[in-house]
Amino acid sequence: MKKMQNGPRDHVPQAKREWGTVGAEELSAMLWRERRQLELLLFRLETQLVHIRAGNWHWLKFTASDVEKVLENLRFDTLARNIESSAVAIEWRASANATLPRIASVAPPGIWAELLQEHHHALVRLLKQVDAAVAANIEALLQGPSGDVPLGSGQPGDVVAPAASGTPGACGTEAPTDTANTADDVMLLAENANIERALAVTRDCSLPLLEEFLGPA
DSSP, rough: OOOOOOOOOOOOOOOOOOHHHHHHHHHHHHHHHHHHHHHHHHHHHHHHHHHHHHGGGHHHHHHHHHHHHHHHHHHHHHHHHHHHHHHHHHHHHSOOOOHHHHHHHOSSSHHHHHHHHHHHHOOOOOOOOHHHHHHHHHHHHHHTTSSSSSOOSOOOOOOOOOOOOOBBOOSBBBOOOOHHHHHHHHHOOOOHHHHHHHHHHHHHHHHHHHHHHHHOO
8 A cells, every 4th residue: 555645735725805805894893783773772762752652751761861871882883983984995095084885886896885885775774763763752852741831941950940839727837738739849840850851862862973974865
């Protein structure tokens, strides 16, 4: 039997990545993350709207906090994505502040142009849905608990003064209904505070950096 030659192994070169795709993979992953954060923001806004329409004013302190947290995460992700998109744009010989459609238009041959365009369409659609949810929330919040007295017309931090106490009794003591009236006044103040906070957070849902990156509608 012939002995096997113990020569050097044949070198099989690994397939090289396409030019400019390493940064594109990172950019695509970040765009996916932004899409998920937008979906979560939309969910939080729609959840808040359900509670507003149900008159669950006491839950607004939680819904506003949820919206605020998602906004904070989304804006952080947008800043990180801006850095990556600038690097990819420069690598693909576009300007550093190129919009997503522009980056897709100069993508190298392969799947990237189509994939980035799909990201663009999805982000534009989600942003429109978020804008609609914001408008619906603001409209509902401005109606207030009674549904007929608009709120939010005053300055931030303004509160509604409690109603006057009941009529004093014969001995100078207040009528029994005064305690109930005071409790109602305190509840009304708490509701108004929750509404004002939810209104302020909802009005702050603008995303100018993302809108600029997506380009003209």
